[in-house]
Structures are given as structure tokens and as C-alpha cells.
Amino acid sequence: AATTAKKVTCPTGQQTANAACCALFPVVDLIQTQLFDGAECGEEAHSALRLSFHDAIGFSIHGGKGGGADGSILAFADQETIFHANGGIDEITDGQTPIWQQTNLTAGDFVHLAAAVGTANCPGAPRLEFKFGRPAPKAPAPDKTIPEPTDSVSSILARFADAGFSPAEAVALLASHTVAAADVVDPNIPGTPFDSTPFTFDSQIFLEVLLKGRLFPGKNNASAPGEVLSPLAGEMRLQSDFAISQDPRTACFWQAMVDDQLLMMAAFKASMAKLQVLGQDTSKLVDCSDVVPVPKPFTQQIKYPATFSKKDVQIACPILPFPNLATVAGPAPTVPPVPGS
Numbered sequence: 001a002a003t004t005a006k007k008v009t010c011p012t013g014q015q016t017a018n019a020a021c022c023a024l025f026p027v028v029d030l031i032q033t034q035l036f037d038g039a040e041c042g043e044e045a046h047s048a049l050r051l052s053f054h055d056a057i058g059f060s061i062h063g064g065k066g067g068g069a070d071g072s073i074l075a076f077a078d079q080e081t082i083f084h085a086n087g088g089i090d091e092i093t094d095g096q097t098p099i100w101q102q103t104n105l106t107a108g109d110f111v112h113l114a115a116a117v118g119t120a121n122c123p124g125a126p127r128l129e130f131k132f133g134r135p136a137p138k139a140p141a142p143d144k145t146i147p148e149p150t151d152s153v154s155s156i157l158a159r160f161a162d163a164g165f166s167p168a169e170a171v172a173l174l175a176s177h178t179v180a181a182a183d184v185v186d187p188n189i190p191g192t193p194f195d196s197t198p199f200t201f202d203s204q205i206f207l208e209v210l211l212k213g214r215l216f217p218g219k220n221n222a223s224a225p226g227e228v229l230s231p232l233a234g235e236m237r238l239q240s241d242f243a244i245s246q247d248p249r250t251a252c253f254w255q256a257m258v259d260d261q262l263l264m265m266a267a268f269k270a271s272m273a274k275l276q277v278l279g280q281d282t283s284k285l286v287d288c289s290d291v292v293p294v295p296k297p298f299t300q301q302i303k304y305p306a307t308f309s310k311k312d313v314q315i316a317c318p319i320l321p322f323p324n325l326a327t328v329a330g331p332a333p334t335v336p337p338v339p340g341s
């Protein structure tokens with residue numbers, strides 16, 4: 001039988017496996033009230049997750065790049081937010097800075113705790129790990145470490161490999177785009193989501209990116225660099241997501257996620273655990289994962305958006321069967337923007 005782990009009760013009443021983690025419960029509350037409008041999976045939670053990626057990926061397993069998941073993007077925001085790939089990131093660094101300054105956390109601990117808490121606000125998300133104790137960042141990350149939607153699959157996979165991630169792990173991390181919207185790809189239509197359910201951590205993103213494209217969400221069908229035809233009005237499809245869904249090196253990892261909530265959750269959790277300690281000496285970090293809120297589950301089968309069916313799927317994985325999914329009734333939807341930008 002499993003042994004019951006010993007827990008300590010914190011002055012605030014919560015329990016944790018390690019007394020050092022007690023200091024984090026008030027920070028989690030602060031983040032929820034001041035940053036996430038009371039535990040919402042809204043624009044700020046989405047942006048906090050994106051921020052953790054843009055912070056951590058400035059790292060190479062071969063050395064010579066940045067400090068990884070060290071919070072440099074927050075501490076040196078004036079320098080890193082200028083990078084082209086960080087377009088729009090200043091909104092969340094500006095939002096986090098005054099809240100971070102109310103805490104005793106280093107920038108790295110704050111950025112990666114906020115990402116874990118924000119993700120937990122999204123139903124269907126896995127409960128991400130949180131490791132505590134990153135030292136203060138030494139320097140900003142160099143430019144050109146963050147993949148862009150105009151990049152080729154080869155260049156994206158090469159960048160992920162350089163940071164220590166396999167193609168399967170890169171696809172797993174892209175589950176993040178299930179709770180995501182674009183503000184700056186087409187600046188005329190801020191808050192344009194990547195799937196029809198940007199407040200739910202479901203596998204809808206993996207399905208919708210495979211559907212035949214029909215339109216651009218821009219005014220008068222205008223397109224912008226980095227996007228390709230999307231299946232739904234009001235929805236944006238990143239060129240990189242589509243290319244990765246179709247490339248023989250990644251297509252089967254992509255398709256395997258469609259309607260496999262548990263696979264997606266487990267793969268995303270494992271890859272995020274790696275991402276959020278990139279460049280850190282993990283032997284010096286304390287496991288404070290039990291301060292991260294437990295996300296609400298998502299247990300439904302996903303569905304084709306109304307009017308879509310299997311005939312609209314651009315299947316690129318010849319070896320896996322495609323799941324049988326129902327179609328939502330009614331006319332094709334228009335996906336509303338994510339408010340708050």
C-alpha cells in the first residue's frame with residue numbers, strides 16, 4: 001500500500017508536503033485576485049502561460065543562450081519585450097510586475113508559479129508542477145530563441161531540440177494553444193482565439209487545426225503574416241500550428257491528441273514540468289506542486305463545430321485511425337474574441 005505522505009499545516013490553514021511552500025499560499029491568492037480577476041481562465045491566464053514559454057525557451061542545452069526558466073523576461077522586461085517574437089508580451093509583464101513586487105519571490109519563481117496557477121483556472125488542464133527556489137536571473141535572454149509562426153517546421157523543431165525537446169514534446173506543449181488568442185498577429189482583431197473554446201483546456205485545438213480552411217478572421221477576409229486559412233469565422237489558425245499538424249515528423253503526435261484528453265493532459269504536464277525548470281539546478285528546488293490549485297475536469301467528448309465532419313479533416317497521419325466524433329447542431333459558428341486586450 002502507498003504510504004501517506006507527511007504533511008505540514010501552514011499558518012494559513014492549508015497543507016503542504018514541505019513547510020517552505022507555506023509562503024506560497026498567500027502569493028497564489030494574490031495572483032488569483034489581482035492578476036486573474038478571481039481565478040479566471042481569461043486573457044491574463046493565457047498570457048501568463050505564454051510568458052512562461054517565452055521566458056524558458058531562451059535556453060540551449062549546448063550553452064551560449066539565456067538562463068532558461070529564470071524570470072529574465074520579467075526582470076529584464078524592458079529588453080526582452082522588444083524582441084519581435086515577444087509582441088504583445090509587455091501587457092502581461094506590465095500586469096505581473098507590480099504584483100511580483102508585492103512578494104518575496106524571485107522573478108523566475110513568480111513567472112512560473114503564475115503560469116501554473118493561471119493554467120489551473122482552465123477546466124481540463126492538468127495540475128502543473130511547481131518547483132520553488134530559482135535564483136534571480138543574471139541577464140536577459142538573447143533575441144531569436146522564440147519560435148515564430150512564420151518559421152518552418154524544420155527550424156521550429158531544431159529550436160526545440162536545441163532547448164532539449166523532442167518533436168513529440170513540442171507538439172505536447174502546443175496544447176497550450178487550446179487556451180489562447182492572438183492580439184498582434186493581426187492587430188485589427190485583438191483577442192482572436194485559436195480554437196472555438198479558448199476558456200477550456202480541451203483537445204478542440206488539435207481537431208480544428210486539421211479542418212479545411214475557409215477564411216481569414218480579419219476585416220474583409222484580410223490575412224497577416226503567420227496565419228493561414230481558418231475553418232471558422234472569428235478563429236485564427238497559425239501557420240506554424242497547421243504546418244506542424246501536417247508534417248510527417250509531427251502529424252501523428254498531433255492527431256493522437258484529438259479527443260484524447262488524458263493523453264493530452266499527461267503529455268502537456270510532463271513537457272511543462274521540463275520547460276518550467278530549464279536551466280535550473282533542480283537539486284536546489286523544493287517541490288511545491290501542492291500549492292497549485294486543482295483544475296476542474298473536462299470529461300466530454302469533443303465535437304466537430306457545426307457543419308463540419310470527418311470529410312473536412314486534412315488527415316496527415318496515415319497510420320492512426322481518426323476518432324469518430326459527433327457534430328454540434330446548427331449553423332457554422334462565429335467564434336467571439338477573448339475579451340480584455
Ligand code: HEM
Pocket residue numbers: 043046047049050053087088147148149150156173174176177179180181182183184185186226238240
Ligand atoms: C511553434 C511554437 C510556437 C509558436 C510559433 C507560437 C506562436 C504564438 C503566437 C503568434 C501567438 C499569438 C500572439 C499574439 O498575437 O498575441 C501565440 C499565443 C499563445 N501561445 Fe504560442 N507559440 C508557440 C508555442 C507555444 C508554447 C510552447 C506555449 C506554452 C507552453 C504557447 C503558449 C501560448 C499561449 C497561451 C498563447 C495565448 C496568449 C494570449 O491569449 O494572450 N505557445 N503563440
Ligand SMILES: [Ca+2]
Pocket residue numbers: 177178179195196197198199200201202203204205
Ligand atoms: Ca480550447
